[in-house]
Every structure is written in C-alpha cells, then in structure tokens.
Amino acid sequence: MADIIPVDDPADPRLSDFTDLTDVELRRRREPAEGLFVAEGEKVIRRAAQAGYPMRSMLLSEKWLPVMRDVLDQVRAPAYVMSPEAAEQVTGYHVHRGALASMGRTPLPEPGALLATARRVVIMEAVNDHTNIGAVFRSAAALGMDGVLLSPSCADPLYRRSVKVSMGAVFSVPYARLGTWPGGLKPVREAGFRLLAFTPDEDAVPLDDIGAHRLPRVALLLGAEGDGLSARAMRAADDRVRIPMAHGVDSLNVGAAAAVAFYAATRT
Amino acid sequence: MADIIPVDDPADPRLSDFTDLTDVELRRRREPAEGLFVAEGEKVIRRAAQAGYPMRSMLLSEKWLPVMRDVLDQVRAPAYVMSPEAAEQVTGYHVHRGALASMGRTPLPEPGALLATARRVVIMEAVNDHTNIGAVFRSAAALGMDGVLLSPSCADPLYRRSVKVSMGAVFSVPYARLGTWPGGLKPVREAGFRLLAFTPDEDAVPLDDIGAHRLPRVALLLGAEGDGLSARAMRAADDRVRIPMAHGVDSLNVGAAAAVAFYAATRT
Structure with a gap:
C-alpha cells in the first residue's frame, strides 16, 4: 500500500x-x-x-x-x-x-526476441514527433500489429506526450530499438519478413496490389512526417508501396497513413 | 496585382x-x-x-x-x-x-447539390475539435472521398487551425452543412446512400464484412473523439459498423478511424 x-x-x-x-x-x-x-x-x-x-x-x-x-x-x-x-x-x-x-523503465526486448513471435510489425525511421509516435502506437495496438521497431533516431515512446497520445498503447504493444540503421533491417528480412517501404511516390506499387494481409510475415516501414523514408531505408526494403492519393493531395499524415497500412496488413 | x-x-x-x-x-x-x-x-x-x-x-x-x-x-x-x-x-x-x-468565404453548396454527384461521403456529428476536423478533411481528400457533410454542431472547417491541419484539403473536397440533425440524414438515404454508423461497440458489424467499397453509394457517419455518435444518429443509420480492435484498446482516434473507413470505402 x-x-x-x-x-x-x-x-x-x-x-x-x-x-x-x-x-x-x-x-x-x-x-x-x-x-x-x-x-x-x-x-x-x-x-x-x-x-x-x-x-x-x-x-x-x-x-x-x-x-x-x-x-x-x-x-x-x-x-x-x-x-x-x-x-x-x-x-x-x-x-x-x-x-x-x-x-x-523496464529493459526493452531485443529485436530478435520480438521478431521471433511476431507476424506483423511496423518499423519507424526517424520519427521524432512525440505526438506522431503516440498516434502510431495507438493505431498499431488497436489494429492488431504484433510489435514496433524503432530506428536509432526515433523519439522515445515513453515520453509523457507519446504515452498520453497513445492512450497507454505504448505499454501494450511490444517494441524494440534497432541498434544500427539501416543495417538493423537485415535480421528482419532474415527472420522471413517482407519489408514494405511506404512512400507517396507515383511509381510505387498501390497498397491494394501488394496484398499485405496475405503475406506470412510483413514489416511496414514508415518515415517521418515531411521527410518520409530515407533513400537508404527505401533501398533496404523489398517493395515500395503507396497509398493512392486523390484530389491532388500530396500525402496523408503519418498517423493516418499508419492506420491505413495497419488495417490493410491485418484484415482477415 | x-x-x-x-x-x-x-x-x-x-x-x-x-x-x-x-x-x-x-x-x-x-x-x-x-x-x-x-x-x-x-x-x-x-x-x-x-x-x-x-x-x-x-x-x-x-x-x-x-x-x-x-x-x-x-x-x-x-x-x-x-x-x-x-x-x-x-x-x-x-x-x-x-x-x-x-x-x-464563398457560399457553401446545399447538401442536395453535393449528394447529386457524390458516391462516397463522410458525415461528421458534433466534431468540435479543429485539429480533428482538419485531419478528417485531409484524409477524406487524400483517399478520394467525394464530399463531407457536417452536423449543425460541427466546428468550422475554415478556422485557421483546421485549414492548416488539413494542409488545405478543406478547399479541395466539397462540403455542406446539414440544417437539422439527425433529420438531415433522411435526404441522404433518399438519395440512395447506405448510412454506416461507426462505433467501437462489440455487437456492430466488422468493417470488412460490410464490403463498403462494393456499395453503389455510401455515407460514413463519424462522431467526436470520446463521445462517439449519439444514439439518435446511430438509430438513423442503416448499419452499425466497427473497426475490430486488438490488444485491449478501446478505440482509434477519430483521424485514424476516418482514414481506415475511407480506405475501406474507396479501394477498388
């Protein structure tokens, strides 16, 4: 007491x-x-x-x-x-x-331990905004993603603002930090994950055509609002995937893009 | 000049x-x-x-x-x-x-004029938060929704913060205000739209089972963060629809829920 x-x-x-x-x-x-x-x-x-x-x-x-x-x-x-x-x-x-x-704080799991049991993970590169980190965790938990991997330069999911925006989802979906970038992606692929890099680029494959929900193991790579994924993260991925845009809009915000990607990857 | x-x-x-x-x-x-x-x-x-x-x-x-x-x-x-x-x-x-x-400002279209040419619309009830209004517009435009209808108590999409968060999407997707609520939903149904009310309730139909993208005309009803849709809005709808939740999470934030709903309703 x-x-x-x-x-x-x-x-x-x-x-x-x-x-x-x-x-x-x-x-x-x-x-x-x-x-x-x-x-x-x-x-x-x-x-x-x-x-x-x-x-x-x-x-x-x-x-x-x-x-x-x-x-x-x-x-x-x-x-x-x-x-x-x-x-x-x-x-x-x-x-x-x-x-x-x-x-x-408690020790974070090693990426390998997280990947051993996961089938759908999200990997964030350099997402520095605490609100966006929290929003992505909330959607990842809600939509049934199995884990989150963070590039070394992502902000802290346990920062007060992230925790609050996530409504505590940072406690319920396991996450780990990759020690190197983009080198840390290699063991993800070796664990059998298909790496999908999200980009608004017109020449990327439309999300629907990828059939992410049918892949046995899939990792969704998301970059920060504004900059998006780096060229080297893009090269390290298996496919470049886009959410088709209408009305001349450039992009979704990272929270909305994440929610759409998670939904597409987890629906049954 | x-x-x-x-x-x-x-x-x-x-x-x-x-x-x-x-x-x-x-x-x-x-x-x-x-x-x-x-x-x-x-x-x-x-x-x-x-x-x-x-x-x-x-x-x-x-x-x-x-x-x-x-x-x-x-x-x-x-x-x-x-x-x-x-x-x-x-x-x-x-x-x-x-x-x-x-x-x-320029005059808003009448709901009837907007509905005449639209196939996919979103209807917001009492969404008062300018950030959320802006986020919903940005996703609605990006994901190809044809229009937005607002209940009388929704906040102003042209308020500075909404405009900014929407990245100007409030200018590219047409919107109108319903004069009465929920009475204003009747002409929407009469125009041939199926009204889907989004709720986290366990007894609602899972989004995937509805096949929203196959409906000829569909209106997605979203309530405010926290309160959700009112009981009378729910009763005025044709179906109650949920996005299935995992990891014990209650709900998505309204921006994320909207993005998922729009994606599900517009994919081809």
Whole structure:
C-alpha cells in the first residue's frame, strides 16, 4: 500500500521526478538516464501499472485520492498529495488530469526476441514527433500489429506526450530499438519478413496490389512526417508501396497513413 | 496585382482581419460573421487562392515577398508588409510560416447539390475539435472521398487551425452543412446512400464484412473523439459498423478511424 504524504513545498526534493515537465529537452535527457517515465491521468497510470511497470511515486491532488485508491492500495510507492497550485509550480503546467505517476523503465526486448513471435510489425525511421509516435502506437495496438521497431533516431515512446497520445498503447504493444540503421533491417528480412517501404511516390506499387494481409510475415516501414523514408531505408526494403492519393493531395499524415497500412496488413 | 503597403503600427485599422488570432472564441464568432477566414503559410495560401477564394488582404514579412510574388501578382488585394515583431503584436503569436492571408468565404453548396454527384461521403456529428476536423478533411481528400457533410454542431472547417491541419484539403473536397440533425440524414438515404454508423461497440458489424467499397453509394457517419455518435444518429443509420480492435484498446482516434473507413470505402 502506498504511503500518502501531504507536501506543501514545491521545492521538496522528493518531488524531483516531476520537476520541469514542460522542458522537453531536459526531460528527454533526464528520463532515460534516470530510468523513469511519467504517466499522466487515471487511465494511463492504471494501464502502466497493469502492464507491470514499477511505480516510483505519484503526485496528485486530494480530490484524486479516492479515484486512484485501488491503484494506491496495490503499490509500495509514496503518493505525494499537493494542491493543484503547488503541483503546477513543480511541473510547470496545470495538470488537468489531476494525477501523475513516475514509473520505472523496464529493459526493452531485443529485436530478435520480438521478431521471433511476431507476424506483423511496423518499423519507424526517424520519427521524432512525440505526438506522431503516440498516434502510431495507438493505431498499431488497436489494429492488431504484433510489435514496433524503432530506428536509432526515433523519439522515445515513453515520453509523457507519446504515452498520453497513445492512450497507454505504448505499454501494450511490444517494441524494440534497432541498434544500427539501416543495417538493423537485415535480421528482419532474415527472420522471413517482407519489408514494405511506404512512400507517396507515383511509381510505387498501390497498397491494394501488394496484398499485405496475405503475406506470412510483413514489416511496414514508415518515415517521418515531411521527410518520409530515407533513400537508404527505401533501398533496404523489398517493395515500395503507396497509398493512392486523390484530389491532388500530396500525402496523408503519418498517423493516418499508419492506420491505413495497419488495417490493410491485418484484415482477415 | 496586389498593392504592397509597408505598415509599422500594429494598431493600424487596415489590419483588423488579422487581430487576436489566438483568441479562439473571438475568431470563431467573428470570422463567419464577417465572411472571412485566415490561411497561414505559403502552401495553404496558394491552395486557397487556386480554389477560387477571393483574397481580402495579406500580412507578411519582407523576406516572404519574393516567395509569394506570383500569388501577389494575381490578386487585387493589399499586402501589408510588417516586421515579424510588429506582426506578432497584431496576431498575438509568432507567425512561423511568415505569411497570412485573409480570404473571403464563398457560399457553401446545399447538401442536395453535393449528394447529386457524390458516391462516397463522410458525415461528421458534433466534431468540435479543429485539429480533428482538419485531419478528417485531409484524409477524406487524400483517399478520394467525394464530399463531407457536417452536423449543425460541427466546428468550422475554415478556422485557421483546421485549414492548416488539413494542409488545405478543406478547399479541395466539397462540403455542406446539414440544417437539422439527425433529420438531415433522411435526404441522404433518399438519395440512395447506405448510412454506416461507426462505433467501437462489440455487437456492430466488422468493417470488412460490410464490403463498403462494393456499395453503389455510401455515407460514413463519424462522431467526436470520446463521445462517439449519439444514439439518435446511430438509430438513423442503416448499419452499425466497427473497426475490430486488438490488444485491449478501446478505440482509434477519430483521424485514424476516418482514414481506415475511407480506405475501406474507396479501394477498388
């Protein structure tokens, strides 16, 4: 059971997991280095706890205590109770969702371990936007993808914004980081995956013609909004695939493209 | 050809189309009442002009003059040139994209006129989030939907944020507003459209089983993030349809759900 600890002083050092949450650059460095991430709001905190991440501490206002009671009963972590005003001084913003939890990171699986049991994976190259990372995870989980692989330069799926946009889907679909790029794609192909590189290029194969749902194992490669996949990632793939565009539109946003690709690859 | 007019004073009354752009509530009232909307950034301004919206005026910094030269050559509207600092005092924010245009609204088509030639339409109910409206339009245009119908309580697709997120797709896919709700759905059905209501409910028909792409005319009903479609909209539809969910996820976000639905309805 959690210790419920009232705190008044925003400078209390026990709150350091929650300081300066609006400073993206700082948090981006600190969180992986200190082995923590921040879950925000009742639903996301519940999902993180259920997924087995150890809770380090919680910061919440008094009115959220009854809501979070059952979660608090199950963890051995301090729960710091503060007024919303004082909490805002710690975090740097008004916490609309009333409760924050600092969770401990757990080791990521090796790509090989993830690939051993997966049939449909998505591979993101250099997706740096936390909102897009979260959106892709949410769709990947919802549409039944088996795993996510990240190129070395992708942003952190456990960054607060990614976790929130994913609605906690970053906890439910397994993911791993590739150590090299695009070299890390080789073992994916060797594991029997057909590598499909998504691009808006007119000369790529239309998605429907690929029949992705009939392939025994398939890896969908997606690039970042704007830049798309690099030429070397494209060369390392088996096929270049496009979602046909209408009305003179250049491209879908990466979240929408991902959702369409996942649907096409997973429908039965 | 546009008149190029240097302006120093942020309080200059000729700039009133661009004042207080960050005050969403104010702009939401003012823009439809005054018959204008604001296009932001080179691409979006170009697309608005190409789509035939009349330009009222432009506000840009000097370094954007050469970039926008060809657009300015084709319009008879004043182009106010200001320093980025002064422009920020007018608009309330730093205009990263360097150029803003105030465009005149044109009359929306009647739903009946839009339905007469369309085969695939999306109908949104009470979608109030400007980002989501823009995202749905972008995917609707990209994936070849023929038109968009809005329930009376949907937000304005020409609000600056919607226009920007849509990448100008709000100009390329025709849309209309239904005068009553859900009464406005009746003429849609009478025009031969099958009405598919999207819901995460387990007892709805899986999307694949509906074969939406084989229906001669189909209308896809989408509700807002969170609430989804109302019970009365659901009752007014022909079928309740779900995108099957995996990994214990409740739902896709509305942008992702829309992209999947559009893809399923338009693939050949």
